[in-house]
Amino acid sequence: MALKRKTPLLDELESGPWPSFVSDIKRMAEKKPACEDLLGVMELSYEEKEGHWKHGGIVGVMGYGGGVIGRYCDRPDLFPEVAHFHTMRINQPTGKYYTTEKLRTLCDIWEEFGSGMTNMHGSTGDIILLGTTTDNLEPCFQALAHEADMDIGGSGSALRSPSACLGKSRCEWACIDTQAIINDLTQTFQDELHRPAWPYKFKFKSSGCPNDCVAAVARADCSIVGTWRDDIRIDQEAVRAYAGGELVPSGGAHGTEKRALDIQKEVIDLCPTKCMEWDGKKLTIYTENCVRCMHCINVMPRALWPGKDVGATILIGAKAPILEGAQLSSVIIPFIKMEPPYDEFKEFVEKMWDWWDENGRNRERIGELIQRLGMRQFLEAVELEPDPRMIKMPRYNPYIFFKEEEVEGGWKRDVASYRKRHQA
Amino acid sequence: MALKRKTPLLDELESGPWPSFVSDIKRMAEKKPACEDLLGVMELSYEEKEGHWKHGGIVGVMGYGGGVIGRYCDRPDLFPEVAHFHTMRINQPTGKYYTTEKLRTLCDIWEEFGSGMTNMHGSTGDIILLGTTTDNLEPCFQALAHEADMDIGGSGSALRSPSACLGKSRCEWACIDTQAIINDLTQTFQDELHRPAWPYKFKFKSSGCPNDCVAAVARADCSIVGTWRDDIRIDQEAVRAYAGGELVPSGGAHGTEKRALDIQKEVIDLCPTKCMEWDGKKLTIYTENCVRCMHCINVMPRALWPGKDVGATILIGAKAPILEGAQLSSVIIPFIKMEPPYDEFKEFVEKMWDWWDENGRNRERIGELIQRLGMRQFLEAVELEPDPRMIKMPRYNPYIFFKEEEVEGGWKRDVASYRKRHQA
Amino acid sequence: MGKYEYEDRLTDIGPPLYKDMLPPVITKNFGQWKYHEILEPGVLVHVAESGDEIYTVRAGGCRIMSIEHIREICEIADKYCDGHLRFTTRNNIEFLVSDKSKLEPLKKDLASRGNKFPIGGTGAGVTNIVHTQGWLHCHTPAIDASGIVKAVMDDLFEYFTSMKLPAQVRISLACCLNMCGAVHCSDISILGIHRKPPLIEHDRLDAVCEVPLAIAACPTAAIKPKKVKLDDGKEVKSVEVNEPRCMFCGNCYTMCAAMPLADAQGDGIALWVGGKVSNSRTPPTFSKLAVPFIPNEPPRWPSTVKAIRKIVEAYAAGGKKYERVGEWIARIGWERFFEVTGLEFKHQHIDDYRLAMTTWRTTTQFKF
Amino acid sequence: MGKYEYEDRLTDIGPPLYKDMLPPVITKNFGQWKYHEILEPGVLVHVAESGDEIYTVRAGGCRIMSIEHIREICEIADKYCDGHLRFTTRNNIEFLVSDKSKLEPLKKDLASRGNKFPIGGTGAGVTNIVHTQGWLHCHTPAIDASGIVKAVMDDLFEYFTSMKLPAQVRISLACCLNMCGAVHCSDISILGIHRKPPLIEHDRLDAVCEVPLAIAACPTAAIKPKKVKLDDGKEVKSVEVNEPRCMFCGNCYTMCAAMPLADAQGDGIALWVGGKVSNSRTPPTFSKLAVPFIPNEPPRWPSTVKAIRKIVEAYAAGGKKYERVGEWIARIGWERFFEVTGLEFKHQHIDDYRLAMTTWRTTTQFKF
């Protein structure tokens, strides 16, 4: 079917080896006029170099405070089919595994209630159903619940859809069951997810090991990263096989040819603490100095594995720049066992939220609140002791806020008796 | 002579292998009653754990705005001899070389006009004449000028007495003549030194090489550090002699025994850029990667020397914590030739001072002003182009202050025409 | 309410249980994987303690995806993967093959579908670009998202289908400073930026925004309340912006629709480099500014594409094995980075925000 | 005017010319030195291209020095150094010997004078402690200076007279947060700190200070203007301090004598470690907090002396050759530093000032 609009600029994005979203939208436009107008809006933006969408009033489904982003075209005169073009965030199954059955159900529902366009997936991890009208929100939501066993994800000042790396499902390095943890948190905190009640958004992300394949430390207010405390497991024979050129280093990530791995140069010299020794026969790792960076394991996946005493490091506070600048998460719990029902962890989370809720300003992420009020207040609120693992280095400014109860004799003093000792 | 006061606490500081200032003050107390009272004040402080000095009104010598620190005892009732006990800061000869003749003259004058106690030297570098009365200031000042060819140093919101490492006088590594430079600056800027006219204090310090033996980068608003741009000079035979154990490594700094230097381990592995190679016969340094840290030179002083294309790196902004926190100096001029009369450098200095004078708040050091207004304003004021050598890393926050003239079409825009393109 | 009655309304059921959708071989070997190997770019095998294997074929996804496209994916997955697939954290599609004999046919099939399912994105190459909405759906973008991604990926395609770079190169794009994605920690980041202070629609500002919220939104306190007399003589509550204090973050517009920033000439791209997320060898770190501004050049953003290629090529030439972009730069120094890439060092590179001081060079250690 | 007439008044003559006071061998070989060697702790030889030599004997100076002591130095210098000597940037005395035959006699002479002129302070040991005024002369100190220095140097004396530490250990002391010295960049720093907010003398504050200056002095904006009713009913202008916001910097007292902080129980010592100034191997860096507080214990501050010894001994035992204290800690990690020194890690160690965020650990890399 020929489209009625010309899109000469967008058309330039159909060629080339990378998949073309333009071709794809065109394909959908055959069934959905909204997609044709969507292309029209895009083409206009390409001509004018300005976007054409705007925020609107709050739209959503009954009983939920989020999960839908209201969006309106600022040229409804030209593109009436996308005059209203809201997105629905649908909470992804943890690890983003699907059966084709599930996906087809989703497609059918979205064909009925929406534009037919999606994002697989949004940056937070949701399935993004891209473009529908206010009327369709509620029926679409219920169809998803009844037919696809699916629910809406987070938006606004609420818990956002937690997400995980694929973890134990297909990775030999997962120290924690990221999927079980994230699914449990998602289910446990459904209310927090659907009914914004906080100063701002809050995100959980969990990676099974320090490779952090879900970028938790950069993007999640609470980053749950798998780690271990005991020795790296070593298959010495396999180490020798790597050295001898019998295996493919890095599991093929740097080329799929077998070659002799230079263990000194490619592994030990790049170990951040140089806590390893290789005498040509035996690889020794001095665990007390290992910082579990994963490099040696990454390079020799058939010879090394994380230890058996596994758990997670909890880091808090990552966020994008708005307002005070971007933050990475910081270590708050160096090590915690993560076994269901995760009670210790959840107690920590509740204490953290209570403190944030009580003290946070409007649009202040937890990381910014810790910055503003200081780590001490935060640690005291969550009842944790200070630990050097929480810091890169101790303070270097001398501006120490001692508390009154720490100072012998307290702060109450008497000017008169001071002046008895020191004349003015 | 027995002293009239008992100082049991201070007396405990007379024994032990390190020189005792208590014994020394006691010795002086035999001639100077003020010193006996000084011991008394100290003993009282040792008992009470509180100091007993206070600021007073401004005191000084005619025509000068600084160089004298007014000080009064807050227990003149107990210690009348030190009721007034001002210090005079006397500008040290650059590099702190003295003849005994000069020192004796100084001693005689201070015996006449002061307490007989000094600091050799103060932290800025001055000779500190410790303790005299207001009356004595002017005659002491003139006696110093006429008899010792000496002048008062800086205090207050003025240039402070510049200081230098010993440089070319006794060090083989001096890339610049720190003494000539500092002496020249001191003489050139006598007016700035003696007549406070700025927002706050300003310090020059110059070290002959990146070892920075006068701690310029930590303590001087303007740090002048010698460096070079060409190849490190190498005596290959001497390198081999170090490797062969014929010489004492590090000029004896790590033990005065001859021993074979492990050039790979002790030099190359510690080189910050690993820009060296040693094949057992020849040491190669890849100059393009050398950051002139001095380590290799420090370890092999009989084999390596800085290059011949010498000059200075100028770093700006060091200061102690008050108010906004401590700063180290930052690279502003990566390389400048420092030959008398130092015109290019002095022009830079004048521009810098003008900008600071114009924009600085009361008690705002230049480093803090650069922090507040941004490096760009500073560089534009001193007419320097930005250079990656000025930074550890480029900005990582996206909060870029573009200027209107850099933006095509400027900032003036028209709401109405925007709204023609975008409906509200 | 559509076809479901109010009484039957389901809420707070959460996402479907992941366990129910795993391929049987994964269910069986869950947590028992022994090692993996990338057999060729885009094709992995994971081997379990039990000896069981699962093959993965990774295909580039352009993230924005029609249901027609998803149905095509399903058709393929049914044919070769017993109906099992997944998406990666970087929006690639992973076809999960339990039956080894179906691996080659799957690859052939994918290859036969034009540019729809390029295979690659593993190991030391360029994988999919994490990105955001852009002109396709968001209200605050300074740039498009999908179009730029397409242009850049077309250009870097050879690195998607090979593993010959020194290490993984993670590229991300965000269309405004909100940075929806890990743009602040990527090897290369493409960021949409505005460069003109907000317009202020005095005539409707008070009606559409809460003035105090707009004021509080500004990180640099550039916004002040102001009473304004309109052309018709009416005095209204509005705001004024101290323009030299504005750094175009757009947060005011997020809070107040009467303060739009978008502008054809003002908007464009800043490029950032050297961030990373993994803890491998070196700790996670932010990306740093490489190019302060490149104009918007739809439809294929040639200057941006070229600048990124310059960076990738300099890195390919100079990086040592295992060195991420940021690790490479740390080794050679920023002064050399600007030399070898031919990018210009400008005032904008020098930080002047809150933590600026920590980025200045307080040592004489640098290279001439 | 003393003995000089007003007409003869000399001003702005600056310091005497250094050149006029150099030993002849230095004048001759100025800028022509070839190498140096430390012959034994405290004794150096510098050899010129010409073959000329100058010997230096470095003796500990306690900086505060009477003219009697200086005259004694002169007497020695006349005898062995043709009247030439210098002081170092760390306040040691350097006897400059041009005639080699006088070297041994000089050393013997110095040794014969009790504890007045200990020879040492070179190379990989502890040299003189840079310090400030303390209770001897300043008005803002939280601690004494010279007394603590004496106690610490007595204890570490073995390291002053030897060169057996992994590298130079530079110790500094400042008696208040003004930090007169390079205390913020020393291997070990001893810093006087207050811990009680300022007293406010309402009855004289307005008379002795400018209220706006006192307010502006506070880095945390803890000071606010306040009208106060005195006991006699008079209302005066004064200030109030929001005490929990006070971090005891003492800057208010610097600006306003009616706001004293000193207090026997409140004041004491914080210890800092790991700073350096040289660019050798690693860039200059700030010292970091090791011990938040140790009470003032005159006359010999035993707890402080002990804590410093712990640090020095742990470093002596664990540091590798050439590693400064900070380099050693960077290698072993702060978590290990607190273990091997037995020092306690407390809330105060975690930064909560302006740049705090840059000091938190944003990686899973740490040691258990």
Ligand code: SRM
């Ligand atoms: C859809 C999505 C981008 C995408 O194309 O994938 C998105 C889109 C928006 N983000 Fe985001 N953010 C999305 C993931 C993120 C992420 C990444 C993540 O979650 O891992 C971040 C960075 C991490 C973080 O949370 O800091 C992110 C940081 C922001 C911010 C800045 C927050 C900050 O504290 O700095 C805003 C601004 C705001 O909250 O006002 C923001 C605001 C927005 C808004 C709601 C803008 C607005 O004011 O209306 C965007 C709606 C666009 C639209 O048309 O739907 N979005 N946003 C992502 C959510 C999809 C999903 O649910 O899966």
Ligand code: SRM
């Ligand atoms: C005498 C001396 C300490 C010493 O015992 O050696 C000293 C003593 C004082 N300093 Fe200092 N400073 C001395 C070198 C320094 C240095 C070191 C240097 O110059 O290399 C610094 C750190 C570097 C710097 O400039 O930042 C220094 C940073 C301060 C500060 C904090 C300045 C800042 O910006 O953070 C103050 C506070 C002030 O200016 O109000 C200060 C203030 C003071 C005052 C004037 C305190 C006051 O408000 O009255 C002290 C007078 C004490 C007295 O009884 O004489 N002094 N002061 C040093 C000057 C001797 C000389 O001229 O040689």
Ligand code: SRM
């Ligand atoms: C599938 C996926 C997880 C998922 O739940 O979806 C995944 C899967 C694997 N990652 Fe990853 N990583 C995935 C995103 C990430 C991310 C997140 C990101 O890029 O946003 C990171 C952090 C990137 C960063 O540091 O900026 C990441 C950092 C790593 C690393 C560390 C690389 C490094 O040296 O810094 C490894 C180890 C390696 O490759 O040597 C790794 C290794 C692996 C292994 C080999 C793990 C295993 O044993 O199976 C998997 C295949 C690697 C490959 O594709 O070459 N994975 N990996 C993600 C694929 C994204 C894609 O489509 O391209």
Ligand code: SRM
């Ligand atoms: C005499 C003096 C300069 C002066 O003008 O007075 C001086 C003189 C020498 N220094 Fe220094 N330095 C002097 C203060 C400094 C300072 C400043 C300070 O401590 O406040 C530093 C910076 C310290 C820091 O980094 O915190 C300093 C860092 C160095 C270094 C670098 C050490 C390192 O590895 O970090 C060297 C090289 C070496 O020793 O290997 C050095 C080397 C030298 C040499 C070998 C230079 C030479 O060729 O003659 C001199 C004898 C060294 C020795 O004593 O072991 N000098 N030296 C100062 C003696 C102070 C004292 O009495 O102890």
Ligand code: SF4
């Ligand atoms: S984060 Fe670790 S456990 Fe998770 S997929 Fe990546 S490598 Fe595997």
Ligand code: SF4
């Ligand atoms: S995990 Fe990292 S730190 Fe530990 S031994 Fe391996 S390379 Fe070294």
Ligand code: SF4
């Ligand atoms: S700074 Fe350099 S030139 Fe000056 S004394 Fe020290 S080592 Fe010699």
Ligand code: SF4
């Ligand atoms: S001076 Fe420093 S950087 Fe240069 S070669 Fe020597 S050790 Fe390396």
Ligand code: SF4
């Ligand atoms: S980055 Fe900005 S413009 Fe892009 S989707 Fe996020 S909020 Fe919208």
Ligand code: SF4
């Ligand atoms: S764009 Fe940002 S900096 Fe500029 S006025 Fe708006 S909120 Fe303030």
Ligand code: SF4
């Ligand atoms: S550090 Fe403080 S108390 Fe000590 S001399 Fe300097 S200003 Fe005075």
Ligand code: SF4
């Ligand atoms: S001591 Fe410092 S922080 Fe406390 S009130 Fe005074 S100026 Fe403010």
